[in-house]
Amino acid sequence: MTEKPLTKNIRPGRAPLSLKEYEAVGGYLGLRRALKEMSPKDVQKVVTDSNLRGRGGAGFQTGQKWSFVPVGEDAPRPKYLICNADEMEPGTFKDRLLMEGNPHQLLEGMIISSYAIQADVSYIFLRWAYKVAAARLERAIAEAYENNYLGKNIVGSGYSLEMYIHTSAGRYICGEETALLNALEGKRATPRSKPPFPQVCGLWGKPTVVNNVETLSNISHIVSNGPDWFKGLSVSPDSGTKIYGASGRVKRPGLWELPMGVTMRELLEEHAGGMRDGFRLRSVIPGGASTEFLAEEHLDVKMDYASVQKAGSRLGTGTMIVIDDKTCPIGAIHNLEVFFARESCGWCTPCREGLRWAEQILLAIENGEGEPEDTGILEEQCRRLVPGNTFCALAPGAVEPLQSGLKIFREDFERHIREKRCPWK
Amino acid sequence: MPTDEERRQIDEELKKAAFKQGACVDALKIVQRHRGWVSDELRGVAAMLDMTPDELDGVATFYSLIFRRPVGKHVILVCDSISCWIMGYEPVREHLKRRLGIGLGETTTDGQFTVLPISCLGACDHAPAMMVDDELYLDLTDERIDEILEKYR
Ligand SMILES: Cc1cc2nc3c(=O)[nH]c(=O)nc-3n(C[C@H](O)[C@H](O)[C@H](O)COP(=O)(O)O)c2cc1C
Ligand code: SF4
Ligand code: FES
Numbered sequence: 082m083t084e085k086p087l088t089k090n091i092r093p094g095r096a097p098l099s100l101k102e103y104e105a106v107g108g109y110l111g112l113r114r115a116l117k118e119m120s121p122k123d124v125q126k127v128v129t130d131s132n133l134r135g136r137g138g139a140g141f142q143t144g145q146k147w148s149f150v151p152v153g154e155d156a157p158r159p160k161y162l163i164c165n166a167d168e169m170e171p172g173t174f175k176d177r178l179l180m181e182g183n184p185h186q187l188l189e190g191m192i193i194s195s196y197a198i199q200a201d202v203s204y205i206f207l208r209w210a211y212k213v214a215a216a217r218l219e220r221a222i223a224e225a226y227e228n229n230y231l232g233k234n235i236v237g238s239g240y241s242l243e244m245y246i247h248t249s250a251g252r253y254i255c256g257e258e259t260a261l262l263n264a265l266e267g268k269r270a271t272p273r274s275k276p277p278f279p280q281v282c283g284l285w286g287k288p289t290v291v292n293n294v295e296t297l298s299n300i301s302h303i304v305s306n307g308p309d310w311f312k313g314l315s316v317s318p319d320s321g322t323k324i325y326g327a328s329g330r331v332k333r334p335g336l337w338e339l340p341m342g343v344t345m346r347e348l349l350e351e352h353a354g355g356m357r358d359g360f361r362l363r364s365v366i367p368g369g370a371s372t373e374f375l376a377e378e379h380l381d382v383k384m385d386y387a388s389v390q391k392a393g394s395r396l397g398t399g400t401m402i403v404i405d406d407k408t409c410p411i412g413a414i415h416n417l418e419v420f421f422a423r424e425s426c427g428w429c430t431p432c433r434e435g436l437r438w439a440e441q442i443l444l445a446i447e448n449g450e451g452e453p454e455d456t457g458i459l460e461e462q463c464r465r466l467v468p469g470n471t472f473c474a475l476a477p478g479a480v481e482p483l484q485s486g487l488k489i490f491r492e493d494f495e496r497h498i499r500e501k502r503c504p505w506k
Numbered sequence: 507m508p509t510d511e512e513r514r515q516i517d518e519e520l521k522k523a524a525f526k527q528g529a530c531v532d533a534l535k536i537v538q539r540h541r542g543w544v545s546d547e548l549r550g551v552a553a554m555l556d557m558t559p560d561e562l563d564g565v566a567t568f569y570s571l572i573f574r575r576p577v578g579k580h581v582i583l584v585c586d587s588i589s590c591w592i593m594g595y596e597p598v599r600e601h602l603k604r605r606l607g608i609g610l611g612e613t614t615t616d617g618q619f620t621v622l623p624i625s626c627l628g629a630c631d632h633a634p635a636m637m638v639d640d641e642l643y644l645d646l647t648d649e650r651i652d653e654i655l656e657k658y659r
Contacts, residue, residue: 171587171626212640251570267527269568328589328630416591
């Protein structure tokens, strides 16, 4: 049996573990060990040695991210740790499971991580739609305060931490970490320029770390069981388990915690149960809407950071969107670009204007009004909307499915334009 | 001007905020909870937050779920993102619109329902999905839509 540290205490369809129940299965032991027996530097070292990479999409080394935070007597205060629970990338629903299923696991990870950077205040930045998660997290935080896992002098360690939930009010850009900081400060949630990086100058100008829900949910297990155990969980150079998911016309859409690096084929055929009767697999978006399409020939790619990148896409959030043969790929790409154009924050012109333009061209092609030069214009937009030309990563992410789609579905683009209709309609 | 009750609730949020402006999304939500939407009467709220009315309006108009125009008693948010599109949200949404006799962004004449599009609700394994107020509904079909509407009539 493979170990499933993140989900083993999640009871589908039932209330999550209360604090007492969570303690009974070993919960908060990692916190006690970290706060009472380890220095903040020790905790950072364990996490660095575990090679945990951020599960929010970019895959940045978590220990390394923390190491940029100023420490010591003259470090600026207060410092902040923020859990990014905005989860608005279409096709992604993994953080919801972790928050609804085991809120104390997230809290314990957040408290240990806050200790590691000596944060004074922590926030959970939660998307508005996650009402069940909000209620369960509120309750868990109240329990944690009652039992002195939060507040002053936590379990007699001398370390103190406050925790708050901020519930957002929509907009995908709020998940981008610097836009998130502006959102928390009560400003329009447009991104900030980097540098300075948040670890040095973040929330209200103070040192701040932003980590994803799944990243933080791993921390207590790493501290309790050690870096070697964490590395041993995976079947690839990237350590740990991963919450993978699939949606679309598969037999059993859902989420599965599996060793990091299982193949896309295993995920789709064994766990998602293969395609629904009457449908064939055509393509997969491996890690949420802002990752490149992969073709059927890539099914044996391992779902880890390096392997997916080598195949020409990104692991992203690890939740796959499956495109079947009865779904028009142009319509699918158009749907994705409608999302990105709508969610563009409007701060910089290439993204605000370029994505809307691309979306309009795609709509015309889908409606049988495309012109032969349209694919060239779309390619041109993909070349322009790259990092460096746009203020943040939203626009470069938005063109990932577009530029890969233009290659993989070339025939379909040309047929729409030649026949002046959508062959799927 | 905010009512006494709105003021009291905004003051509660201000206690938690390091800087007053940090409570502005919460303040807007409080006003919206009481009135259904946020009108141009922002001045009093802005003053509580040490913001100008224009600054507060800039934030209010940024968010898709702060309503700056009146909405119905129940707001129906239908996901139109990729997984719901693949699983056929379009015919289901058409059925909903037909049943209510309104288009997107419109409110029924009896003031009961407003229908709005929304980006991915994080329920992609049970697409198509929608929310009515705070309640999430999954695996939608025409029949499910009829049942759900009955609950709110
Ligand atoms: C447009 C955009 C939206 C994002 N949305 C999220 C999100 O909802 N959740 C998340 O964890 N990271 C999101 N990210 C990534 C964050 O900026 C950041 O890299 C991440 O929270 C870091 O956490 P990690 O190091 O634990 O992965 C987004 C990035 C961009 C550019
Ligand atoms: S790339 Fe798009 S989302 Fe990012 S700052 Fe520019 S307009 Fe805003
Ligand atoms: S795409 Fe509709 S819930 Fe995710």
